[in-house]
Amino acid sequence: MFGTYKPLWGKKPRFKSSYDAVIIGGGLHGLATAYFLARDFGMTDVAVIEKRFIGFGGAGRNTAIVRANQRTQENVPFYRKALDLWPVLTRELDFNLMFYNCGNLNLVHSEAAINAARMNIATAQFCGVESHLIDARQCKEMMPALNISEDITYPIFGAMYHPPGGIVRHDAVVWALAKGAAARGVHIHQQTAATGIGVENGKIISVDTEHGKINTPRVLLSAGGYTAALAYRLLRIQLPISVLTIQAMVTQPLKPLLNHVISSGAYHVYANQTLKGEIATGAHMDPWPNYTTQTTAHYIKHQAEALAELLPCLRGVKFMRHWAGLADMTPDMAPIMDGNDHVDGFYLDCGWGYFGFKSCTAVGKYMARFMASEKCPPILKPFNLRRFEQHRLMGETAAVVNYSANN
Amino acid sequence: MNRLDGLPTCRIDSSRKIEFSWQNRRFTGVAGDTVATALYAGGVRIFSRSLKYHRPRGLYSLDGESSNTCVGIDGIPNVSAENTVLKEGMQVRAQNVMGTPRLDLMGFLDKLDWAMPAGFYYRTMHRPAAVWPIALKQVRKMAGLGKISPDFQMPGRFDEIYPTADVCVIGGGPAGLSAALAAAGTGLRVIVMESRPWLGGFFDFRVCEYRPGLPLYERAAELAAQVEKAANIQVFKNTAMVGAYSNNLITAFQKGEADDPFDERYIEVRAKSVVVATGCMERPLLFENNERPGVMQAACAHRLAHTYGLVAGQKAVFSIGHDLGIEAAIDLFDLGLEVSCVADIRKEGQDRELVEKLAERGIDFLPGWTAVDCSGKTVKSARLCNLDTYVQEQFECDLLVASAGMTPVTGPLCLAQAKMAYDAHTGYFLPRQLPARVHACGRLLGLNDAAAIEVSGQVAGYSATLDCGVSVEEGLRQAREKLDSLAGPAKGCDLVMAPVKGRKAFICFDEDTTVKNIKQTLAMGFDATELIKRFSAAGTGPAQGAIPGHNLALFVARYHGRSSAITQPTTVRDPLVPVHIATYAGAYHDMCKRTPMHDAQKTAGGIMQRIGVWKRARYFSSDTACTAEIENVRNNVGMLDATTLGKFRIWGPDAVKALQRVYISDMSKIREGRIKYSAMCNEDGCIIDDGVVVKRGENDYYFTTSTARAGQTVEWFRYHSRYDNWDFNMVNLTDAYGVINLAGPNARKVLEKLTEADITNSAFAYGGFCEFKIKNTIPVRAMRLGFVGELSFELHVPSSYMQSLWAMLEEAGRPFNIQPFGLEAQNVLRMEKGHLIIGSESEQRTTLNDVGLSFLWDRSKSKAGTVGAVALMHTEKQEGRLKLVGFKMDNAQRAPRDGSIVVDQNVCGHVCIARYSTTLKEVIGMALVKDHLAGEGAQLDIYEDECNGQLMHAHVVKMPFYDVKGERLSM
């Protein structure tokens, strides 16, 4: 049934001295872009270089939620595209990504939040994405474990129900994309850190790595939480990013209890039940930049307090694993996808915060198009870097006031 | 099962019976039992079925190292029977069982293991695509161990404490106790955490001699007594350390005993220094069917007898790799267990005395042999194999004690960011570099010798003392010298796996991961241990890495033919022991603020809602359109509790400079007695706050902010002047002052009854500020404002007077039928007047210019360095921005819902607020729309959620909608 056991992404490839394109970062975005470069544009002479192992960073640390119920019309179609690609990739890559289309409930806890949710819903419906406003009683019917009583800190007023969303097995996506990319000729070099980028006359000419120099006319920097630091270290480009540690945790596995992903902005919590039966939950970040990927006592306690109110039956369930990853946040909570701006042949994909997983397939598809054609696809244009100096923030978040939001 | 009652090491009282149920059948245990030992005593051998293959699982360890004995107790899933003290009336149920634990209907899955190789789910069930949704349902049903009801209510009392200590010792065994005594001897405050209900650890259950005439268990009692006696040592028993974070923050949870005022409690300790003395557990031996009920770790069998008075079987085979296994065999033989043979993986290096004792008892000793298989649903026989000749021999038995070696419990050190390295002599991953102010001692360093364990504890205790600034260099030097003279770590057994294929040799019990699965994973190119863990799931189950952790790293190294030194075990994660969410949650934590008029408003029918940090009255009747409230303000007089407004005093020589920095207007021109309305922006020019400022004296100002900004305003002022060394002071008076907005055409008539002050329109005009007393007593700061568009007095008084003032106004207003009004009524009233609320009519990206407040912006004060001024310049001519407009609906029956969007081919904005105005008898609203739609007369096409493309239409009109000339404000 399973035949012999062969390396999924082939034997260790030869390290060549030149490639048509080099992608820095063997996470979901890098691998997806490599895959689509090969699939859609026949660009197979591509190297993905990864300092550690593929899927080391956010790719393996997120809680696997996918959805397309963002706030603005620039974002909704993009995430929708990403959603549409899960079944396609499952088929193409012959790897079960385990897309569990359970739908998402974004709980709202005030009348103001209902109005905000309604705007998201109207925008989604206008863009052809399914989303509905439901009341607290409907929430309870869909999720009997929910506490809809009025004497909790943030009583539930209703929810934005988004049927197309769900969860996907994140590690499977990493492996499947690596498999698909490698099968099409992409070289994946693990344990290979980028140490420099060569620029001549405003054009990319090479990438230095710990294993030697690679000549190349184009580079994509998509190293997740490490992108901003690398952009500065390798090219002296500063980005409007602050890198925070975001934490998540799972409970011991249970028989089916939660049939949807739920999230609550007021409680700073989301929760979903993985196919293994664990309740995966998270959301909060310590609001100061760091690269530690260390967990905090403060947070696991906060999470427990929130869940104990929101889903009281979980008080009898145990947390068993708690971890952290990096989230690179921009001032407007929207990503930066840009290219050929500061340096010709230099492409940038970062600032995903905690949206890196749900977007990865669409990022791969469109960044590949950008890199292959050297023209920015219209869908990516709103995500340019210059918007920050023009004070044109994206409006993905309703109201956050920061100092210098980032740094 | 009869208990061995006379043993001095026993921790049970068999005269006290405890009734409980298992699978709805009555069982009896005794005081001191855990759920696991009571069940075992009752003859239960199969406790659960495994996750994937539904294999029978039984008692293997006693400290909860695997999910084998995870059971459901009183509706709570995944309770480790090994770590749970038996209580009267417990209802215990087996998990993951369809049928009975012995006859499980899903047991056939064990024969289908060939169809479930490592990661099989990634490679199946997706072709054709239609299969997946059906398969997924089955996957969900099969997955998961325990069950919990959605309406389950967790009983019990949960507590939390945050003690501090000089030294926190983790582990109450001989090393930890010695460390605690060493540190406490110098007068430091010490905390000791021990997960078992008693101190003594590794010494507690052993009868061999510490020194002539003194058995280990008595030595343990000596140490424990000294520790318990010390006034400066706080002992937490039943306390499992679960987290270590930087700066020596240690978390743990404690289970309450009968006389404790809590059932579980969360403990968070910040210590100056930490000593880790968590000892060792056993490393499982990998052979076929190595997790059958009847296969047991050596210490499990040993402690079952010595601690719980239970001999684990009739006839046993021992297959071990360390002297403790031989010791156990001897002790258990002496207690009446028939021992067929003791197979030792090691060919040599055993303690000669122990081997002699085996011979004295006529027990066969087989050095260089290991178990390779066992048979039976519970063990019926074991097959042993010579590691050189591969000769095999079969033994009948009902107990197979199997243990490859020891593995140090380094979880706490790993969490504390210690660097671990493989040590070839012990075969352990040992700390190579400890973080500052963290020390390790005892068995987890590989020590076996009783004296060495204690002295290493003293070394750690003195080292921790030094961290606390107490000079104990001499004591430390002596302890170190003594330690050097004692026996060091013994050579460990390095066998990873018996010579078997490993189809049913389980490296991870919780996830049913076999050696074969790991081989498959490696063959598929997963080489980093972290990736192997993710693909094979080994170490991701309820007990995490306890069973597979050490073996997996060793096996992977062996497989690649490389030294274990370069293979690292997978990352250790907190919590080290699974912890109830109820325990982490601890006490109830909602911190919500109420105004002084909270109760008065509730009495008046106020429907209170939480808005930000406050509870506020949103409505005063069930009519959410608030028609009566609105009409009363428009035609008569109403009062609103506006206490939540931010209120501040700023004074000092540079107060004006500070105001100039953060307010967008020219604040140098405020006249005494007059109110200045202005706004604050952030560096993107986006409006973040608006409010009023009054001058109360030279360089002395009082100002208000929106409710949401109250908490951050002082911070904001100070932040934006942090480089300037300005001399000004600020006080946040938000909680010190309460505010009532008395509004409506009869407002003056009400207020006149309460004060002598001249509040006529000529003396106190619109936009004015004055201070006077009410009833000659209550000092009030009054502002003539008009947020709701009527004659209004905003009365600021000290909070302690608020309730009195509210009552006085009610009384004085009774002839006019004064009524309180809530936030929703205010919302409509202010909208009719075209007043905005930041956050409602603005987004994060909305500038001052976008909301039409550019008149507030004074461009002539560039020297002030006003926050946001540069960005306002950058953006004022920008096209494509969203602008705030007022609109009237065309022929609408009703208002579009707030949050509806404005569209053409694209989304062009959204409706911030829209209401049917009872005052104006039409539907009006405010929207943020793209600039091309912002001109007066432009048509807005409004798309509501669930409208199915049926648009509503409106036209942009000038604001305000109500009282355009403002006559009603200045009555």
Place this chain on the structure above:
Amino acid sequence: MALTLTCPICGERNGYEFRYGGEDKGPRPRAEDPAPGHWCEYVHMSPCVAGIRKEWWYHKDGCGVWFTTERDTTTSLEVKQPEKTR
């Protein structure tokens, strides 16, 4: 991670008592020099240093002082200043 910070007035305290206020970039640029790129650099941009850097912190649940201190972003621990000689 359990950050503690040393408030110049209150001494060493739990990190959650403080609000992070950004990297120390020096005084704000003069409004007379409003080049968008320059201004944006001051307001939003960061080299995102992995290592030690000087930052502003506010003791929000304490004395309300803004102060600068050095912190290592790879450990998220404050870099202890050598004690002043008395």
